[in-house]
Amino acid sequence: MQQGQFTGPAADPRRSKERSADEAVLLQRIAAGDRSAFEALYRGYYPRLTRFLERVIRRPHSVEEVLNDAMLVVWRKAASFNGRSKVSTWIFSIAYRKALKALKRFDEPVESDDEAFESTLPGPEGQLMQRQLCDQLLEEIARMSFEHRTVIELTYYHGCAYKEIADIMACPVDTVKTRMFHARRRLRLALADRREEFQ
């Protein structure tokens, strides 16, 4: 297994399958109490989970705590991994639940009020997406609800399929679709506002 080399959206499906098989082997070893296997899995997932948690809980000082709580569950529950999903889906679902728990502890609302964002503007053209617009987008994503940030993050950065996201978030695929729809609409609105500022 390659360690710590994940730096962008998911690679091709074949590579993804190979990685999942490698990780399944690591989980088997972890289930038998192999600490070196756990360390390998931890190092492999640390960049991805750090990035994911930074984006969805938005509290840099709490990221490590949530990440380590999630990986402690992986250590303790490795034997319960049944192979019905990819290892990454299983681990991200644990991290998602830990993040959700942390947000409730922070008393931050999990759901958003996206219905307030109505947009009739068409999608902006790609040429207008300059650096400032990118920054604006990232700021806008940071202001979204936990659920919407999670869908955006898992889709655009981690390259997850919508079915995987539904598994991770323990919700129907239609809910994933709806959350993505609202998130995109909100981003379009932010982009349109920004474009008006330029004009």
Place this chain on the structure above:
Amino acid sequence: MTGRILSFAKSPHQSAQELLPWFLNGTLDADESAQVEQHMRSCAACRSELQCLRELQSAYVESDLAPEAGAALGRLLPRLDPVVPDDRRRASAPRAPWFGLFPAGAPWSGLFPVWIKIALAAQFGVIFALGWAVVQPDRAGSQYHLLAAAGSPAHAAGDLVVVFDPAAPQREVTRILRGAGARVVDGPTASNGLVLAVPKGHLQPVLTSLRAEPLVVLAAPLEAEASP
């Protein structure tokens, strides 16, 4: 098909719009992908939206970091349970439960006279002994679940464990096992593993053969599995 976003209740435009983010990240199945492509040929709005999403994704990925795991891992390692995980912990010898009721420092330890403690302890002892007698036969039969538990019957009878892709057809599983010259002696375990026995001295070739099969997720010798 359950769980698909495409729906007859939606227009092709709506369906394509919903699927664009996953069309972009390449995770749609062939049918969905073909439908989106076909729709986009005649829909300027969807093409424009896809371009927008592409820009968004590139902006999103640009801010990437590759943090180092070492320090955080160092803080987690002392928290790892010394022996291990759930199933193995459950497999360890049960502690006498009644002893834990009256720890010396517990706030209620002084509330009961000694004879009540003794009577309760005796009651628990009888209940535990009866329970143990009832559970014993099942317990012996259920040890196959504990793939990682050293000394279990599965380990004594088999040489290796194999886990197949859950989507693998039964005929393929049978073909692979026959081709490898292995015999199923136990399983499926809680981890969907099959415990196999192989002729003496053939363990390594069988492992190599199994690991070459795309439908095999894991093939590992039981001895190595058992070592911590």
